[in-house]
Amino acid sequence: MTVLTLENVGVNLGGKPIVQNMNLRLESGQVVGLIGPNGAGKSTLMKAIAGVLTSEGSIRLDEKNVTALGNKERARLISYLAQEKVAHWPLSVREIAMLGRPPHLATFESPSEADMDAVDQVLEQTDMRALADRSILELSGGEQARAFLSRALAVQAPVLLADEPIAALDPAHQLEIMALLQSYARSGALVLVIMHDLSLATRYCDELVLLDKGELVAHGEASTVLSDRHLQQVYGIEVARGTKDDDVFVVPWRRLTD
Amino acid sequence: MRSGNGKLIGLTLGLLGLLAVSFVLSVVIGRGGVLADLSNDADDIARIILLEIRLPRALLGVIVGLVLGIAGAALQGLLRNPLAEPGLIGASSGAAFGAVTVFYFPAFGAVLGGAGATLGMAQGQAVAIGGMLGAVAALSLLYLLAGRKPNIMTLILAGVAINAFAGAMTSLALNMAPSPFAALEVVFWMMGSLENRSMEHVWFVLPMAVLGGALIASAGRALDAMTLGQDTARSLGFNPVRVTLRVIAGTALAVGAVVSVTGVIGFVGLVVPHLMRPIVGHHPSRLLLPSALAGACLTLLADIAVRIPMHGPELKLGVFTALIGAPFFLYLILKTRRLSS
Numbered sequence: 001m002t003v004l005t006l007e008n009v010g011v012n013l014g015g016k017p018i019v020q021n022m023n024l025r026l027e028s029g030q031v032v033g034l035i036g037p038n039g040a041g042k043s044t045l046m047k048a049i050a051g052v053l054t055s056e057g058s059i060r061l062d063e064k065n066v067t068a069l070g071n072k073e074r075a076r077l078i079s080y081l082a083q084e085k086v087a088h089w090p091l092s093v094r095e096i097a098m099l100g101r102p103p104h105l106a107t108f109e110s111p112s113e114a115d116m117d118a119v120d121q122v123l124e125q126t127d128m129r130a131l132a133d134r135s136i137l138e139l140s141g142g143e144q145a146r147a148f149l150s151r152a153l154a155v156q157a158p159v160l161l162a163d164e165p166i167a168a169l170d171p172a173h174q175l176e177i178m179a180l181l182q183s184y185a186r187s188g189a190l191v192l193v194i195m196h197d198l199s200l201a202t203r204y205c206d207e208l209v210l211l212d213k214g215e216l217v218a219h220g221e222a223s224t225v226l227s228d229r230h231l232q233q234v235y236g237i238e239v240a241r242g243t244k245d246d247d248v249f250v251v252p253w254r255r256l257t258d
Numbered sequence: 259m260r261s262g263n264g265k266l267i268g269l270t271l272g273l274l275g276l277l278a279v280s281f282v283l284s285v286v287i288g289r290g291g292v293l294a295d296l297s298n299d300a301d302d303i304a305r306i307i308l309l310e311i312r313l314p315r316a317l318l319g320v321i322v323g324l325v326l327g328i329a330g331a332a333l334q335g336l337l338r339n340p341l342a343e344p345g346l347i348g349a350s351s352g353a354a355f356g357a358v359t360v361f362y363f364p365a366f367g368a369v370l371g372g373a374g375a376t377l378g379m380a381q382g383q384a385v386a387i388g389g390m391l392g393a394v395a396a397l398s399l400l401y402l403l404a405g406r407k408p409n410i411m412t413l414i415l416a417g418v419a420i421n422a423f424a425g426a427m428t429s430l431a432l433n434m435a436p437s438p439f440a441a442l443e444v445v446f447w448m449m450g451s452l453e454n455r456s457m458e459h460v461w462f463v464l465p466m467a468v469l470g471g472a473l474i475a476s477a478g479r480a481l482d483a484m485t486l487g488q489d490t491a492r493s494l495g496f497n498p499v500r501v502t503l504r505v506i507a508g509t510a511l512a513v514g515a516v517v518s519v520t521g522v523i524g525f526v527g528l529v530v531p532h533l534m535r536p537i538v539g540h541h542p543s544r545l546l547l548p549s550a551l552a553g554a555c556l557t558l559l560a561d562i563a564v565r566i567p568m569h570g571p572e573l574k575l576g577v578f579t580a581l582i583g584a585p586f587f588l589y590l591i592l593k594t595r596r597l598s599s
Binding site: 071079087088095103105108 | 476479484542
């Protein structure tokens, strides 16, 4: 089992603290939802874990100090799907997925058969085999999201960080991507996913981490984290709750005014 | 990708074949029937023409084309702009201004020539040394203007500013030229040519072209990752700032050295990546080698073409590449218009 531990993690941007005193212990095999209002520091925290931003405090993966690792080794251990999902050139889906393999390659080394097999396998999982040779620019939003997720999965890292992977997707594709992330977690990885949909968070995440104003508000099972008190305090909303097939769902109902 | 690799290997072999043929043609074709004379073992003049005039010219053509091709492909990848070309960052105009300074101030040229001689360089390299100093000055200025963490916009703006300044200084030098002949000499040099270059020029350019090319080539995979944005590239273990600096330094070094010796040969670096994309795709790293080889083929073939008229003054290579490059630009405009509609 892999354990990601954050101790007193803080991130400053332009001299301003964006994330402070973050202490978390996250275990592999789980989907952990990172939730909170806009500007809560979710993306900043995720970037710090991915090594995209420098941070204070300690980020450890088992016994390894992530911030002290070489860039390539860190990239092999932690895969990151950025919020900005762009391709500046019209690459094919397969070429984009193959961009998950550089952490496993030396500077001038060509991808091996094993790398190509890994990419084929991922494209199979994301149901993108049939579109593998199509340009990313010719695809629909849902297909593009699956293509970029394929790239993040192709790293085959024990930790996958995904920043809003289901934003702007229709409900069918949202369910499909969340199921995919869940199956990746069940294969032994830790999946940390930023999302705004509280119902899907409740349904697919084993744990939730709630942030507000750069600080941790709650961490645990959805039933504890999404309490009326937390939701009023952080989002200023009232929710409606229900059950379907024994699963609880939460729907934002009305905004509370002071 | 699997079939793409086969395509890349096939293309590379094809281009190597074309390069070999172009190289032989470049050595064989020219004014004077050298080949016929060479069959006579005693003909020293033919041997001199072949080994001391045409061979360096062909070798320089290969190096110039390789450098312009790889630098063009790398800059288009880095700046995510299909209209980027090696001259964009100011190294070419900096080198041209440095070289013109040597033409204009003979005393400065003598100092550089003397300095070169003490470093073991042959006489007559003052223009090239001046050009290289100009390229290094342009690169330093680019670093100063673009800052420690350059982004695409500041790099392009800094390049535009340096090009404008170096162009203005070059025009000033021409404006103040002591005689029309001095001005004419500078103008002809700036048109870009491989004519009358020696093995000394080849040796001057080679180390910087190799070093610059290696710097660019080592950034290939990082350029691919940067296609998906800076954050993704960073998460994949690349440092976008360092990659940018590496590509810029490699381009300035290699292109600066080339321009110092040949003058400005435009359009090769712009056109070649566009010719290769339909075959190898848009992956920045996969474009580097084919663009370099195609650049070398194009430069050699263009340099052969300028020699074909057997009478009258030889057409300058830079003029010829511009003549074939400008219509290509028009084609790009029409293609972009068609795509956007």
